[in-house]
Amino acid sequence: MPFIKLESVTKTYFIEEQKIDAVKNLSLDIKRGEFISIVGHSGSGKTTLLSMLGGIANPTSGAIIHNGVNICSLTDESLSEHRCQKIGFMFQFSSLLQMLTVKENVLVPLLFKTEGVTTDDLDRAVDLLKKVGLEDKLKAFPSQLSGGQQRRVAIARSFINDPELILADEPTGDLDEETEAEMMGLFDSMNKERNMTFVMVTHNSDLANRASRRFRMTNGIIKEL
Amino acid sequence: MAHFSLSIFAFKNLRRKPLRTAILSLSIALLVAVTVFSISFVTRINASINKATERLGADILIVPAGSRGAAEDVLLESKSKSFFMDKSLIDKVKEIKGIDVLTYQTYLVTLTGKCCDVPDAVIVAFDQDTDFIIAPWLKEKLKRKLKKGEAVVGSESAFNIDVGLMEVDSVLFGNVFKMVGVLDKTGTGLDTAIFVSDENMPDIIKSGQSEIKPNQISLMFAKVKSGYDSSKVAGKIEDSIIEVDTIARKDIGKAMIDALKDINRIFLITITLACILSTFLAWSVFSAIANERAKEVGIMRALGAKESHITKLFLTEVVIIGAIGSLAGVAGGTALSIVLAKGFTILKNLSVDLNIIQRSIISVVGLCAGTGICVSGALFPLRRLKKMEPLSVIKED
Numbered sequence: 189m190p191f192i193k194l195e196s197v198t199k200t201y202f203i204e205e206q207k208i209d210a211v212k213n214l215s216l217d218i219k220r221g222e223f224i225s226i227v228g229h230s231g232s233g234k235t236t237l238l239s240m241l242g243g244i245a246n247p248t249s250g251a252i253i254h255n256g257v258n259i260c261s262l263t264d265e266s267l268s269e270h271r272c273q274k275i276g277f278m279f280q281f282s283s284l285l286q287m288l289t290v291k292e293n294v295l296v297p298l299l300f301k302t303e304g305v306t307t308d309d310l311d312r313a314v315d316l317l318k319k320v321g322l323e324d325k326l327k328a329f330p331s332q333l334s335g336g337q338q339r340r341v342a343i344a345r346s347f348i349n350d351p352e353l354i355l356a357d358e359p360t361g362d363l364d365e366e367t368e369a370e371m372m373g374l375f376d377s378m379n380k381e382r383n384m385t386f387v388m389v390t391h392n393s394d395l396a397n398r399a400s401r402r403f404r405m406t407n408g409i410i411k412e413l
Numbered sequence: 414m415a416h417f418s419l420s421i422f423a424f425k426n427l428r429r430k431p432l433r434t435a436i437l438s439l440s441i442a443l444l445v446a447v448t449v450f451s452i453s454f455v456t457r458i459n460a461s462i463n464k465a466t467e468r469l470g471a472d473i474l475i476v477p478a479g480s481r482g483a484a485e486d487v488l489l490e491s492k493s494k495s496f497f498m499d500k501s502l503i504d505k506v507k508e509i510k511g512i513d514v515l516t517y518q519t520y521l522v523t524l525t526g527k528c529c530d531v532p533d534a535v536i537v538a539f540d541q542d543t544d545f546i547i548a549p550w551l552k553e554k555l556k557r558k559l560k561k562g563e564a565v566v567g568s569e570s571a572f573n574i575d576v577g578l579m580e581v582d583s584v585l586f587g588n589v590f591k592m593v594g595v596l597d598k599t600g601t602g603l604d605t606a607i608f609v610s611d612e613n614m615p616d617i618i619k620s621g622q623s624e625i626k627p628n629q630i631s632l633m634f635a636k637v638k639s640g641y642d643s644s645k646v647a648g649k650i651e652d653s654i655i656e657v658d659t660i661a662r663k664d665i666g667k668a669m670i671d672a673l674k675d676i677n678r679i680f681l682i683t684i685t686l687a688c689i690l691s692t693f694l695a696w697s698v699f700s701a702i703a704n705e706r707a708k709e710v711g712i713m714r715a716l717g718a719k720e721s722h723i724t725k726l727f728l729t730e731v732v733i734i735g736a737i738g739s740l741a742g743v744a745g746g747t748a749l750s751i752v753l754a755k756g757f758t759i760l761k762n763l764s765v766d767l768n769i770i771q772r773s774i775i776s777v778v779g780l781c782a783g784t785g786i787c788v789s790g791a792l793f794p795l796r797r798l799k800k801m802e803p804l805s806v807i808k809e810d
Contacts, residue, residue: 236804244715245804265719272717279807283712287425295417300717305417349717 189256190217191385192241192353197250199236199408210236211247212408220352223379223386225399226410233408234389235280238355241387242275243267254353272300276346276384278356282338284330284345290317291326294345301349309348316344319374321367335362343371347378354378356388360395372398419722423729426706437698437787438738444687445742445783446749451680452775453750457767462489470545471634472643474660475506475650481658484632488603493522493535497629498656505654506633511641516543519614520631521586521623523607529585536585537603540611546634547608550596559610564590567604568597587620588613688786695790699731703794710798711806720799727798731791732784739783743776 199211210233228234239245243259251258284293294313298305317323320340330338339362346354360368378384390396402413427434476484477498486492507515519538523529539547541558582589617623637646647659710723
């Protein structure tokens with residue numbers, strides 16, 4: 189059984205009465221521990237696909253089966269638990285909470301776990317921030333960081349709950365080449381050492397080529413490269 | 414661990430726009446202050462009336478025709494007034510069916526420098542043989558009957574004439590009286606009175622310094638026999654004796670309560686309008702907050718927050734604002750009720766102040782009202798916020 193199975197997934201939006209199929213009849217199997225990259229033009233449906241994989245958007249039709257569970261049929265509460273425990277998101281945009289410090293931003297996903305934030309979690313947050321090179325910015329606020337630094341905080345945050353699936357939307361968009369390489373090294377090590385599954389959307393073909401499987405999305409249709 | 418939690422998160426959110434938080438808290442504080450002041454005002458008057466009627470221990474007051482208001486002024490509001498009727502009416506009242514025991518009192522108003530060397534007060538002459546109004550207090554404090562030429566003073570009057578630590582002599586209507594004791598606070602207007610035995614009345618009348626004529630009294634207190642309705646007995650007295658008016662126990666203070674109803678209505682309208690205004694203000698502020706935070710909430714939902722987490726986070730902020738405003742309002746309203754009471758004639762003359770339990774209950778009502786209004790104003794924005802689809806608000810950026 190595949191780790192994730194997408195069965196004839198379609199997502200349709202209506203904008204000013206105009207029907208737009210962001211994702212069309214998409215079927216895909218993803219194995220545990222795979223590193224998948226998806227390339228494609230803006231508006232090709234990449235972000236919509238990631239959102240559906242992460243359960244923050246429901247497909248118009250079809251099913252998304254994660255570890256044997258159809259997440260499309262989960263209640264809002266179960267879906268939230270699913271996201272909290274199994275998914276790590278890296279958004280395309282600045283997604284830090286402005287009134288929280290860097291360390292607190294990394295800890296935010298743990299606020300939503302039943303057991304709350306523990307001292308071990310604190311240590312883990314500091315450790316992750318060291319891995320992204322921000323150990324000296326623990327008490328800084330997002331407004332005091334550059335775009336690249338904010339992006340690295342979001343990367344650290346996506347790993348805090350030790351998820352089995354990382355959904356990364358242009359994760360290195362604001363980073364310089366050196367930092368980008370460091371972050372990709374971190375992704376590789378998380379992928380190999382912790383068997384985390386990565387689905388990464390990128391415009392950067394060099395980065396895409398580092399994945400174990402590569403896909404291109406065009407007008408809502410996915411094709412393996 | 415206590416370093417980071419949803420509550421700390423909520424506190425941090427409030428600090429983002431301190432001016433907005435302060436304005437909303439202030440509006441809640443003003444609402445609660447008005448509520449606490451109004452309830453304190455009305456409760457104090459009601460408590461004074463209840464306590465006074467309870468302490469008087471009589472079922473019916475019989476007063477000269479047209480003197481109901483004056484009698485209530487003396488008994489409830491410590492006002493110095495005198496009114497008289499013929500003493501022979503006592504026998505007529507006693508003949509009315511249902512009257513059990515009856516006593517009478519005579520009220521004389523002192524005039525400083527003219528008749529008496531005490532500040533303005535009511536001198537109450539009472540019949541020690543039939544009295545059941547003053548006797549219980551006298552028995553407790555003096556442990557004997559008053560002798561001719563002796564007086565005891567109410568707790569409030571004692572402050573004015575330095576009685577209490579030592580016996581002093583005062584001249585009342587040309588007669589020297591030895592002040593032999595101070596009564597405990599009774600909660601009636603009689604706390605400001607000076608009490609003498611009725612046997613002094615001939616000498617007072619003889620002095621010619623009082624307006625009273627021989628064989629006059631001010632009012633009668635009656636208890637009705639068991640099984641009789643005091644209102645019906647009071648009605649029968651009025652029907653039979655044209656020279657008197659009566660006040661049944663439940664009607665004591667009725668004029669003041671009727672006047673209070675209008676004040677109550679004004680307070681109620683003011684509080685209702687203030688509540689509506691505050692709810693709208695809370696609603697508009699929290700709607701603005703909900704709009705500002707939509708993307709953040711979307712991100713939090715994507716990171717695993719349940720609707721209950723969003724509710725808890727938002728409501729914590731709301732309750733903090735409501736509680737801070739309400740606490741300030743309770744303090745302000747209580748202070749107003751104490752300070753402004755001195756400026757309201759109706760309150761200034763009341764003998765009863767609110768006790769700590771009454772003040773606590775009013776404070777709790779104020780707290781609940783302030784916080785409740787804040788929460789009510791936040792419910793719709795909260796509902797909208799927690800029901801938003803994460804992707805739609807995230808993509809709005």
